[in-house]
Amino acid sequence: MTDARPRPTMRSVGSTLEEFERDLISNLYYQRGTTLESASGSDGYHTLALTVRDRLIERYARTAAAHYEANPRFVYYLSAEYLLGRQLRQNLLYTDTEKLARPIAAQLGTSIEELERYDVEPGLGNGGLGRLAACLLDSMATLDIPAVGYGIRYEFGIFKQGFRDGAQVERPDDWTFYGNPWEFPAPDDRQKVGFYGATAPVLDDPSGLRRQWSPGEIVRGEPSHMLVPGYGTQTVNIVRLWRARASRESFDLSRFGAGQYKEAVEDITRAENISKVLYPDDSTEQGRELRLKQQYFLVACSLRDIIRRYRLRNDGWDAFPAKVVVQLNDTHPVMAVVELMRLLVDEYRVDWDRAWSITRRTFNYTCHTLLPEALETWPVALLERLLPRHMELIYSINYFFLQEVEATFPGDGDRVRRLSIISEDGERRVRMAHLAVVASSAVNGVAELHTRLLTETTLRDFAELWPQKFHNVTNGVTPRRFVRMANPRLSELITTTTGSERWITDLDQLDALAGKADDQEFLDRWRAVKRANKVDLAALVEQSTGVVMDPDSLCDVMIKRFHEYKRQHLKLLHVITLFNRLREDPDLDVVPRTVLFGGKAAPGYHSMKLLIRLVNAVAEAVNTDPVVSRHLKVVLQPDYNVSRALVVIPAADLSEQISLAGKEASGTGNMKLALNGAVTIGTLDGANIEIRDRVGAENFFLFGLDAQQAEEQRRHHNPRAYYETDPDLRAAIDAIANGVFAKGDRTLFAPVVDAMLGRDEYLALADYRAYMECQERVERAWRDQDAWARMSVLNAARCGFFSSDRTVRDYCDLIWRVDPVRVTG
Numbered sequence: 073m074t075d076a077r078p079r080p081t082m083r084s085v086g087s088t089l090e091e092f093e094r095d096l097i098s099n100l101y102y103q104r105g106t107t108l109e110s111a112s113g114s115d116g117y118h119t120l121a122l123t124v125r126d127r128l129i130e131r132y133a134r135t136a137a138a139h140y141e142a143n144p145r146f147v148y149y150l151s152a153e154y155l156l157g158r159q160l161r162q163n164l165l166y167t168d169t170e171k172l173a174r175p176i177a178a179q180l181g182t183s184i185e186e187l188e189r190y191d192v193e194p195g196l197g198n199g200g201l202g203r204l205a206a207c208l209l210d211s212m213a214t215l216d217i218p219a220v221g222y223g224i225r226y227e228f229g230i231f232k233q234g235f236r237d238g239a240q241v242e243r244p245d246d247w248t249f250y251g252n253p254w255e256f257p258a259p260d261d262r263q264k265v266g267f268y269g270a271t272a273p274v275l276d277d278p279s280g281l282r283r284q285w286s287p288g289e290i291v292r293g294e295p296s297h298m299l300v301p302g303y304g305t306q307t308v309n310i311v312r313l314w315r316a317r318a319s320r321e322s323f324d325l326s327r328f329g330a331g332q333y334k335e336a337v338e339d340i341t342r343a344e345n346i347s348k349v350l351y352p353d354d355s356t357e358q359g360r361e362l363r364l365k366q367q368y369f370l371v372a373c374s375l376r377d378i379i380r381r382y383r384l385r386n387d388g389w390d391a392f393p394a395k396v397v398v399q400l401n402d403t404h405p406v407m408a409v410v411e412l413m414r415l416l417v418d419e420y421r422v423d424w425d426r427a428w429s430i431t432r433r434t435f436n437y438t439c440h441t442l443l444p445e446a447l448e449t450w451p452v453a454l455l456e457r458l459l460p461r462h463m464e465l466i467y468s469i470n471y472f473f474l475q476e477v478e479a480t481f482p483g484d485g486d487r488v489r490r491l492s493i494i495s496e497d498g499e500r501r502v503r504m505a506h507l508a509v510v511a512s513s514a515v516n517g518v519a520e521l522h523t524r525l526l527t528e529t530t531l532r533d534f535a536e537l538w539p540q541k542f543h544n545v546t547n548g549v550t551p552r553r554f555v556r557m558a559n560p561r562l563s564e565l566i567t568t569t570t571g572s573e574r575w576i577t578d579l580d581q582l583d584a585l586a587g588k589a590d591d592q593e594f595l596d597r598w599r600a601v602k603r604a605n606k607v608d609l610a611a612l613v614e615q616s617t618g619v620v621m622d623p624d625s626l627c628d629v630m631i632k633r634f635h636e637y638k639r640q641h642l643k644l645l646h647v648i649t650l651f652n653r654l655r656e657d658p659d660l661d662v663v664p665r666t667v668l669f670g671g672k673a674a675p676g677y678h679s680m681k682l683l684i685r686l687v688n689a690v691a692e693a694v695n696t697d698p699v700v701s702r703h704l705k706v707v708l709q710p711d712y713n714v715s716r717a718l719v720v721i722p723a724a725d726l727s728e729q730i731s732l733a734g735k736e737a738s739g740t741g742n743m744k745l746a747l748n749g750a751v752t753i754g755t756l757d758g759a760n761i762e763i764r765d766r767v768g769a770e771n772f773f774l775f776g777l778d779a780q781q782a783e784e785q786r787r788h789h790n791p792r793a794y795y796e797t798d799p800d801l802r803a804a805i806d807a808i809a810n811g812v813f814a815k816g817d818r819t820l821f822a823p824v825v826d827a828m829l830g831r832d833e834y835l836a837l838a839d840y841r842a843y844m845e846c847q848e849r850v851e852r853a854w855r856d857q858d859a860w861a862r863m864s865v866l867n868a869a870r871c872g873f874f875s876s877d878r879t880v881r882d883y884c885d886l887i888w889r890v891d892p893v894r895v896t897g
């Protein structure tokens with residue numbers, strides 16, 4: 073039947089000042105239900121957000137229509153974490169409506185800055201991995217790649233960090249408490265997910281590979297999505313986040329009636345706990361059932377949604393891998409491969425070999441670590457209980473895989489044992505990284521060194537088996553958020569220097585700045601930008617910590633999660649050494665410095681929480697010492713997050729990237745800082761190597777052992793020998809041990825001292841002297857401000873490569889093989 077009625081069209085949102093104002097007032101009345109006279113600040117924010125959002129909706133509708141029409145191959149990005157950052161300023165920029173919103177806000181007696189205070193950052197991630205996911209989504213949209221991100225809508229995001237007596241205290245992040253205007257619920261697309269229960273054979277399956285699973289618990293996943301606009305293009309993709317709900321009948325009315333209030337909501341609580349909190353741990357696996365439940369919940373909902381979308385335009389399964397490419401962001405979503413096998417084999421009755429071929433052609437896996445403790449494994453016993461059918465499927469996958477290994481390396485039992493998806497040493501566990509590699513077409517590391525070390529160490533046996541599976545895709549960061557939004561002053565200077573705003577989507581244009589590195593007038597302007605940014609940072613620091621920071625001091629920043637391998641303690645030894653020297657010789661000629669730390673420690677990571685306490689204690693000692701504080705200030709910026717990063721990064725002069733070589737997979741803060749003109753002091757680790765290759769050795773402060781030397785050093789490392797032979801090092805460690813930073817208490821920080829003198833796991837003592845000498849080179853360089861500015865310019869100019877647009881192009885060329893779909897305006 074054809075419908076002869078004209079299709080209703082959307083009222084088009086306008087692009088004039090009058091239209092924007094009209095829509096704003098209309099949203100205030102009809103959406104917010106208030107009036108100009110009685111509107112609160114929060115009303116103002118929500119109204120502005122809705123008005124800006126309206127401008128994206130139309131583009132989103134056109135994107136959806138263009139995608140439907142083209143029926144393209146889609147990238148589905150599965151990630152347990154997203155650190156999207158605040159949305160208001162981004163969406164004002166991407167819709168080019170700031171110029172409309174600003175005068176109207178002023179007319180109404182407020183300002184964008186004032187309203188932005190109500191804009192809450194969705195902190196649905198821990199660190200670099202979550203922020204990378206957000207950068208890739210931004211670049212995919214900007215490059216018109218048809219893509220959907222899938223994740224979990226945690227009710228509580230990454231905890232808020234405060235300090236009490238210098239110790240970290242964690243407060244819950246109830247990020248949607250006042251509502252989230254950027255999100256669209258889509259209750260019609262909800263899905264059912266099973267857990268527990270039992271499996272049984274099916275009668276008509278001679279292969280015995282198909283079985284039936286009757287789950288013991290059913291939970292619903294309810295999606296909502298946020299818009300992911302591209303910059304300078306019409307494409308608006310989405311990120312779809314799942315929230316766990318109990319089924320409708322879960323509320324026990326009779327128990328409630330009997331006054332058993334807690335019992336009445338038991339089922340609801342159990343179901344909803346699944347999406348309650350983000351696991352505040354970015355490195356070590358916590359053997360927690362709830363986390364595994366989260367992981368399966370995410371992939372079960374997402375795969376059903378992917379299949380639903382696929383079936384809108386396609387029939388049968390043959391075309392599935394041609395239309396669907398799934399990227400697994402680390403091992404957290406790896407159960408997706410098993411779930412797809414279950415859906416195909418058990419529910420859609422596809423035979424095993426065909427199902428396996430489809431699965432293998434659909435998935436790809438990105439590994440983000442080298443730390444053995446961060447490679448997830450799950451106890452077989454837990455899987456058998458929680459996901460009994462999946463455990464059976466894993467056994468079958470492993471059985472066929474090991475047959476393949478046996479055929480390639482006959483008689484090599486040891487290799488079979490090493491490659492097996494199930495580890496048999498001690499408690500039997502499923503190795504998620506192995507499962508991921510076995511079931512994926514492509515596996516990638518995130519920086520050149522990382523990929524090389526993966527293929528030589530962690531995943532070596534796999535690289536020998538399938539060398540063509542392994543790729544490197546060096547990480548990148550979005551220039552929109554981390555230059556254009558973070559650093560408007562620098563953006564202005566880049567635009568006037570390069571002659572256009574093209575650099576925002578073509579970061580290689582920054583190269584043109586290199587030609588200005590010897591132009592005195594340009595260098596002066598460059599420095600003026602940096603200084604103004606430091607004044608802004610000083611305001612944040614003073615307001616949040618009370619510390620007064622001199623904007624002319626060298627701004628030395630170490631911003632990242634607290635982790636032993638990142639070696640915040642090595643930085644602290646440098647600070648304490650400066651402290652000791654200045655106390656000994658008040659006239660010492662040192663470069664004035666502000667050392668700014670930012671980062672959280674996982675709530676259960678006690679050694680790092682103690683280190684945070686020590687950083688705060690050292691800061692207190694330094695900042696209150698009348699002599700030392702004239703030259704040195706130390707700050708631990710509380711609650712470091714994406715929003716704070718946008719203030720810190722543009723102000724940094726020196727970027728601390730001092731992890732033990734071979735431990736940091738890539739790092740992305742290093743890229744953001746270099747792009748904003750900070751010069752790196754770092755080891756040959758992760759992407760530092762590629763940064764140095766590009767900016768030139770003369771514009772990079774390199775120190776320390778390389779990955780191979782570190783490996784060798786580890787075998788005979790004797791931290792005490794360094795302590796005993798290096799008087800500065802000894803003085804620094806003694807100061808901690810003697811209670812200088814604990815009002816004479818020698819016990820409080822004793823574990824920090826013991827860790828350094830005992831095992832010194834990450835060889836900080838071995839790198840200490842090289843690091844000190846390197847910091848002296850930094851000081852000498854800083855004294856020539858023109859030369860420093862030149863280095864700073866060249867760092868930004870030569871880091872265009874680290875745009876996540878390039879990263880996404882690499883994924884497209886090497887792995888995804890997707891084509892852009894242009895959305896017309």
Ligand code: GL7
Binds near residue numbers: 446
């Ligand atoms: C990480 C790596 O530690 C980090 O080096 C990398 O830049 C990032 C993105 O690839 O991924 N892996 C990880 O588990 N977290 C990371 O930040 C939390």
